Amino acid sequence: MPMSVTRPVRLAGRLVLALAAIAGLAVLFLALIVLTDGAGSGLPAWLTTLGIATAAALWRGRRRTRSARLMPFLPVVVAAALTASVCVPTVPTGRQYPPDLPFVATQHWSLATGSRVAVYHYPPANTGARHTVPFVYLHGGPVRGISVLDHRFLQLLARQGYDVYAYEQAGGGRSDLLPMGQYTISRSVRDLAAFVDRLDKGKVDILGFSAGGMVLTRALADPRVAARLNRAIIAEPGPMDGPTARIAGHKGRESARGLAPAMTGPRSTHVPRYAVALGLMRLGLLTPDTGLIGQAEGDNAFTAADLGSDTASSYCARDAHRIPVEDTAENFSFSPAASLRIQQTIKDSPSIAPGLRRSRTPAMLMIAECSSQVRQWATAVLAEDPAVQRTQYMPGVGHRMWNGLDDNNDRAAAVITAFLEDEPAPLPNYPTRGEIPAFLRDHR
Numbered sequence: 001m002p003m004s005v006t007r008p009v010r011l012a013g014r015l016v017l018a019l020a021a022i023a024g025l026a027v028l029f030l031a032l033i034v035l036t037d038g039a040g041s042g043l044p045a046w047l048t049t050l051g052i053a054t055a056a057a058l059w060r061g062r063r064r065t066r067s068a069r070l071m072p073f074l075p076v077v078v079a080a081a082l083t084a085s086v087c088v089p090t091v092p093t094g095r096q097y098p099p100d101l102p103f104v105a106t107q108h109w110s111l112a113t114g115s116r117v118a119v120y121h122y123p124p125a126n127t128g129a130r131h132t133v134p135f136v137y138l139h140g141g142p143v144r145g146i147s148v149l150d151h152r153f154l155q156l157l158a159r160q161g162y163d164v165y166a167y168e169q170a171g172g173g174r175s176d177l178l179p180m181g182q183y184t185i186s187r188s189v190r191d192l193a194a195f196v197d198r199l200d201k202g203k204v205d206i207l208g209f210s211a212g213g214m215v216l217t218r219a220l221a222d223p224r225v226a227a228r229l230n231r232a233i234i235a236e237p238g239p240m241d242g243p244t245a246r247i248a249g250h251k252g253r254e255s256a257r258g259l260a261p262a263m264t265g266p267r268s269t270h271v272p273r274y275a276v277a278l279g280l281m282r283l284g285l286l287t288p289d290t291g292l293i294g295q296a297e298g299d300n301a302f303t304a305a306d307l308g309s310d311t312a313s314s315y316c317a318r319d320a321h322r323i324p325v326e327d328t329a330e331n332f333s334f335s336p337a338a339s340l341r342i343q344q345t346i347k348d349s350p351s352i353a354p355g356l357r358r359s360r361t362p363a364m365l366m367i368a369e370c371s372s373q374v375r376q377w378a379t380a381v382l383a384e385d386p387a388v389q390r391t392q393y394m395p396g397v398g399h400r401m402w403n404g405l406d407d408n409n410d411r412a413a414a415v416i417t418a419f420l421e422d423e424p425a426p427l428p429n430y431p432t433r434g435e436i437p438a439f440l441r442d443h444r
Contacts (some may be wrong), residue, residue: 038292097217138212145173145333213237252371
């Protein structure tokens with residue numbers, strides 16, 4: 001082979017070997033991150049990888065000329081630089097809480113459970129049609145802040161005469177963080193009971209949306225907590241217990257997932273440190289209490305754009321190109337690690353069906369036409385809770401039922417207020433318990 005051809009071939013071969021070495025060191029580093037659960041912000045894994053790579057480079061260069069001995073170190077230097085970025089925080093490691101909202105005061109209540117939560121109060125409008133029972137909103141997440149869209153909906157209910165309270169669950173929004181081991185679904189239920197006690201206005205009406213609906217369902221199964229509730233509205237609930245969480249069932253009609261334009265804005269997952277940490281946590285290869293990133297750092301790094309297509313999945317396909325901005329960048333807050341921790345405690349929990357069958361609190365279930373939730377998560381509540389008095393199947397909306405589009409907020413409010421006032425439902429009572437099999441078959 002001519003010299004002019006041989007040299008490029010050799011260079012290409014060396015480049016391939018160098019790239020393979022870099023990839024191998026990166027894999028070794030990630031394996032050590034997993035084995036050590038990210039201890040020490042990943043530094044021990046990085047030093048071990050660097051030590052092994054240096055020893056291998058010295059061994060490979062032992063019989064080479066002095067100048068050639070440096071060649072095996074090139075992949076080591078490149079790999080060390082790439083993996084070091086996983087060990088260096090790029091956001092503050094202490095919790096940076098969202099600033100106060102301009103349209104509602106933020107109160108902070110210390111609960112008997114030890115949680116310190118951010119509380120928002122919308123007094124009833126001076127319309128003469130005030131309702132005597134306080135109304136409490138449990139938001140979705142879990143461990144997320146209350147979005148501006150939610151606040152607007154709560155303001156609508158207050159204008160209709162309801163005394164509205166909402167609190168951000170521990171770790172979410174402006175509420176204080178908990179030690180990671182204390183984030184459990186049982187703690188969320190205890191916090192709800194403690195919040196009602198702290199409110200000290202007797203029984204409350206309560207709306208639980210998404211993960212909040214999951215907390216509310218479990219509260220109804222606990223007679224000590226249910227005794228504090230007047231009426232319960234379970235909207236688009238998550239799975240209520242381990243057996244329900246393991247159901248791989250039907251979902252609603254087509255959502256905007258995959259159809260809506262990609263979310264814009266900065267993403268933590270574009271930064272190597274958070275892409276590795278959050279990705280491995282989501283895969284279950286790192287624990288929520290990993291030493292790679294702290295809870296506060298993960299909260300500070302996570303952005304609305306990191307939710308990706310999850311936001312689009314909360315809207316009907318027909319709304320794909322007009323999805324509203326749900327929140328401001330300043331108000332958005334989500335704790336990925338704490339959320340995963342709570343979700344795991346739900347998966348590990350035994351069935352609450354026996355307790356739910358003893359529920360006596362009047363309840364209503366709300367199900368969206370284009371729901372991204374597994375249908376059985378909602379129908380399991382209907383099947384097991386004898387106190388569910390009506391089900392309202394909401395046409396034309398996705399998981400995010402009050403979204404500011406068209407008259408969706410007014411329609412959701414009409415359904416809620418009719419139930420709270422024990423008035424005729426605006427929509428048919430559908431599905432009933434007997435219609436569950438047909439509903440699961442026909443509405444997907």
